[in-house]
Amino acid sequence: MVSAVNQELFQKNLLHLQDVYKSYGSKVILDNIDLSVAKGELCTVVGPSGCGKSTLLRIIVGQERASQGIVTIDQKPVSTPDRNRGIVFQKYSLFPHLSVLENVLLGKKLTMTSAEWRAQRDVCTQEAMEFLGKVRLQEHAHKYPFELSGGMQQRVSIVQTLIMKPRIVLMDEPFGALDPSTREDLQVFLLELWEEFQMTVFFVTHDLEEAAYLGTRLIVLSQHYRDERSFEGSGTNRGAKIIGDYPLERSAASTTIKGQASFQDFIAHIRREGFDPASAKHVSEFNLKHKDSFQTLTEAELKKGSRIPTP
Amino acid sequence: MESPKPVPKFWGLHADPQGGFQRLLNILPFLILLGIYLTASHIRLSENPQDKLLPSPVQMWDALQLMAFTPDKRTGEYLMFTDTSSSLLRLGAGVGAAAVSGLLLGLFTGLFRGLNALISPFLTFIAIIPPLSILPILFIVFGVDEFAKIMLIFIGTFPVITRDIFTATRAFPQELITKGLTLGASDLQLAFRILLPQLLPRLFENIRLTLGGAWLFLIAAEAIASTSGLGYRIFLVRRYLAMDIIIPYVLWITCLGFSLDWLLKTLVARRFKWYQR
Numbered sequence: 001m002v003s004a005v006n007q008e009l010f011q012k013n014l015l016h017l018q019d020v021y022k023s024y025g026s027k028v029i030l031d032n033i034d035l036s037v038a039k040g041e042l043c044t045v046v047g048p049s050g051c052g053k054s055t056l057l058r059i060i061v062g063q064e065r066a067s068q069g070i071v072t073i074d075q076k077p078v079s080t081p082d083r084n085r086g087i088v089f090q091k092y093s094l095f096p097h098l099s100v101l102e103n104v105l106l107g108k109k110l111t112m113t114s115a116e117w118r119a120q121r122d123v124c125t126q127e128a129m130e131f132l133g134k135v136r137l138q139e140h141a142h143k144y145p146f147e148l149s150g151g152m153q154q155r156v157s158i159v160q161t162l163i164m165k166p167r168i169v170l171m172d173e174p175f176g177a178l179d180p181s182t183r184e185d186l187q188v189f190l191l192e193l194w195e196e197f198q199m200t201v202f203f204v205t206h207d208l209e210e211a212a213y214l215g216t217r218l219i220v221l222s223q224h225y226r227d228e229r230s231f232e233g234s235g236t237n238r239g240a241k242i243i244g245d246y247p248l249e250r251s252a253a254s255t256t257i258k259g260q261a262s263f264q265d266f267i268a269h270i271r272r273e274g275f276d277p278a279s280a281k282h283v284s285e286f287n288l289k290h291k292d293s294f295q296t297l298t299e300a301e302l303k304k305g306s307r308i309p310t311p
Numbered sequence: 312m313e314s315p316k317p318v319p320k321f322w323g324l325h326a327d328p329q330g331g332f333q334r335l336l337n338i339l340p341f342l343i344l345l346g347i348y349l350t351a352s353h354i355r356l357s358e359n360p361q362d363k364l365l366p367s368p369v370q371m372w373d374a375l376q377l378m379a380f381t382p383d384k385r386t387g388e389y390l391m392f393t394d395t396s397s398s399l400l401r402l403g404a405g406v407g408a409a410a411v412s413g414l415l416l417g418l419f420t421g422l423f424r425g426l427n428a429l430i431s432p433f434l435t436f437i438a439i440i441p442p443l444s445i446l447p448i449l450f451i452v453f454g455v456d457e458f459a460k461i462m463l464i465f466i467g468t469f470p471v472i473t474r475d476i477f478t479a480t481r482a483f484p485q486e487l488i489t490k491g492l493t494l495g496a497s498d499l500q501l502a503f504r505i506l507l508p509q510l511l512p513r514l515f516e517n518i519r520l521t522l523g524g525a526w527l528f529l530i531a532a533e534a535i536a537s538t539s540g541l542g543y544r545i546f547l548v549r550r551y552l553a554m555d556i557i558i559p560y561v562l563w564i565t566c567l568g569f570s571l572d573w574l575l576k577t578l579v580a581r582r583f584k585w586y587q588r
Contacts, residue, residue, distance in 0.1 A: 063489050081492035092486040096585045097508045107494035110504065144585045164494060 006294055009036035010075065014200055015060065015168055019296055020069030021239065022055055029055050031239030032301070033069070035219070036292045037168075042194055042201045042250075044215035046208055047222045048275050051240040053204045056221065057172050060202065061085050073167055083111065086166035090173045093157035094145040100156050101141040104128040107164040131159040134196075135189055151182035155189065162193060171203045175210065183207075184255055187214055208267045209258055212248065217290055220244030220274040227283040227301040243286045244273050245293035366555035374555035378544075390544070391560075395567070397539040398529060401457065405464025406518060406525050412465075413472030414507070414514050420473075421480025422502055431477075438470030443531055455536035460529070467528040468521040475517050479510055512583035519575045526568060 010016045013036045020033040029052040037043050047053050058064045059071060062081040071078050073085065081087070094103050108124045109117055117124075132138045135155040145153055154174055161169055175183040187210060194201060205211050211218055223238045257263055272279050273287065281287075283301050288294075319326040321336075328336055352365035366374070379391040416434075420427040446463055453459040483506060491505045533542030541564055548556045579586060 061489060061493065063485065081489050083493060083495040085493055087490060087493050089486040089490065092484040093490070095487065095491075095505060095509070097583075106505075110491075110497075110500055111495035146585050146587060161493070166493065 005070065006034075006036070006296070009292060009294060010072070013037055013292060014039045014074060015202070016070070016072045016075075017060075018070050020056075020059065020066045020071060022052070022059060022064070023067050023239070027237070028239035030059075030066075031241050032296070032298065033240075033242060034294050034296050035242060036294065037200065037202065037217070038292060039200050040198055041217050042191075042199075042203065042215050043217045043219060044203045044205060044211035045219045045221055046205060046211045046270065046274065047220060047240060048224070049206060051221050051223055053206075053221050054172055057087075057170050057202065057204050060168075061087050061170050083107070083164055084167045085170060086161035086164060086168070087170045087172070088154070088157050088161055088174045090176045093153050093174075094160070096145050099142050099144055100132070100137065100148070101125070101128055103145070103156055104131060104160050104163055106160065111164075128159075128163060131163050132156070134193065135159055149182075151178050151186060154178065154186060158190065158193065162197060162199070165197075168200045168202060171201065173205050174203075176206070183210070188255065190214065208270055209263075212263060212267055212270070213255065213258055215248050216250045217292075218244070218246045218248055218270070220246075220270060220287075222274040224274065224277045224280045225283060225286070226280050227297075228303055229300050241283070241286075242288070242293070243281060244270065245286075245288045245290045247290045363552040363554055366558065370555045371559050374553070375559045378556060378559075391563070393539055394541045394544050394560075395563075397537075397543075398533065398541040399567070401460050401533075401540070402464060402522075402525055402529050405461045405529070406468055406522065408461070409465045409469040409472055409521075410514055410518055413469050413517070414476055414510060417473045417476025418480050418502055418507060418510060421477045422498075422506070427477075434470060434473060437466070438474070442467035442528060446532060446535065450536055460532040460537065463532045464525050464528045468525050471521055471524075472514070472517045476510055476514065479513050480506065483509075512579045512586035515575050515579050515583075519572055522568065522571060522575075526564070530564075 005018060006016075010018075015035070015037040017033050017035040020030060020035075021028065022030040033056065045053050045056070055064065059066050060078065062078050062085065078085070094100075095106065098106065105124055105128050108120075108128075112120065129138055129141065132141055135158070137152060137155055137159075140148065140152065145156075148156070158174070175186050178186065190201075191214065193199065203211070203214060220243050221240045222243050223240045225238070225241055225243050273281070283295075283297055286295070320332070321328065348365065349368075352367050355362045355365050356367055375391075379389060382388065383390050416430070420430055420434075442463060445466060446459075449459040449462050449466075453462060487505070488501060491501050496505060529540075530542030530545075533540040534546040537543040541560060545557045545560050
């Protein structure tokens, strides 16, 4: 089922996925995912619960392997997790036995020899304190994670990842466990950091407003679509596909944009498209509006009356 | 309006004794036991002053003076002191070795499934053998010297510690491990610099829990083949029915056990404040 690699996008972009399938046993979770993300994008991913957003993220970070297909960073296939892909999870963000400062410095300590560390210790500590200053946590540097609130822990976790300057930062519903006002504060922080450090971010969330507010590119992953393959049962055995891919204006950083009508209309459109089984579109009609979006559809998906492809 | 039913003071689900009353309840069984003992002792001794079964507090104090504060005629040592140090050294060596090995083996088998497949069934097998039944084998193979006794304590406590550390290692959320790897940790760095420090307080709690068993193996081994130690002493003087020595020794062993337990508990609470179960 492998098509020729889309060379143009593969060479140009930082993250390239093509023909990625993921199944557990006979259940297909991700179905023929094609995605190419350029450097500097803040790419947000939304979709119904359980559609496979987190699975996709885990495949990119290397915690799991795709059943099929290619996943590359900087044109090199990914394997197990390494320092090129940073990650911020929703929980278990920090190491409980280390202070805030030690948590932030951990990456540096791990990747330097003891001689290097001895020489650069003060420089690194200063850098860490600067990072903590950007998220307004400097005076908490010597506290332990159990003494911090959830929002504070997530701020430290972001800084802990950023200081190592990974090629891409993956975030798995990082603000999901926080209350709405903290969530908004952290969204603003993330945007500021993203602009300052020119990060490339892959941000999974179930909050449509958050995805539309933060992203320069919004991807809709969903199992609600139609194609020419016949499925047993009612079609809920489908793996998820990218059914929507939208470039977004990164003009205003103010959160007041969330109240505007155009914003709310867009969100309503996404909700219908991705979350409502009744408005399932055909594979050939997906709203793939981003300049880097592409599809490599198999014959089975397009040809009428064909059978389910075996994963 | 009628007043609500009074809260029960002692019986039932909703009773919750506080303060002075709670402390009274706490020491009541001790007082009762003490009372029964003193009464029984007094009765027996007034019938037969030579009775050895239930020594009076004075007799026990005299025996204690003899063992702890009088140099032994033959060796010049203070017997209770040398017994205590012999026993504690054996206990420390056995439990210490079990703790270090258990930590390392539990951590590595928890992290690396290849190693686990190799070692786990064998370790489970060893854990099921009752340690005291191996004691004769240990004495035959290693002689009746220190090593066999320490080995028994080790065999008795090592499997339990390993099993628990293994479970704790498996319980680490995958997110923490992935995060460590994305920060640049190698496999060994992950094990030693990220996971092991988090396992230390759990290890100390395990030691606390297995100390009870360790004392058992210590006393059994000393009773059978030793020339010093707390277990050795109480089984030796058993032949003379010297309850006036045995009872203080047992109380002293209890006191030691209690102190070790308290030390470990305080260590975890002070040094590992972040460890909250």
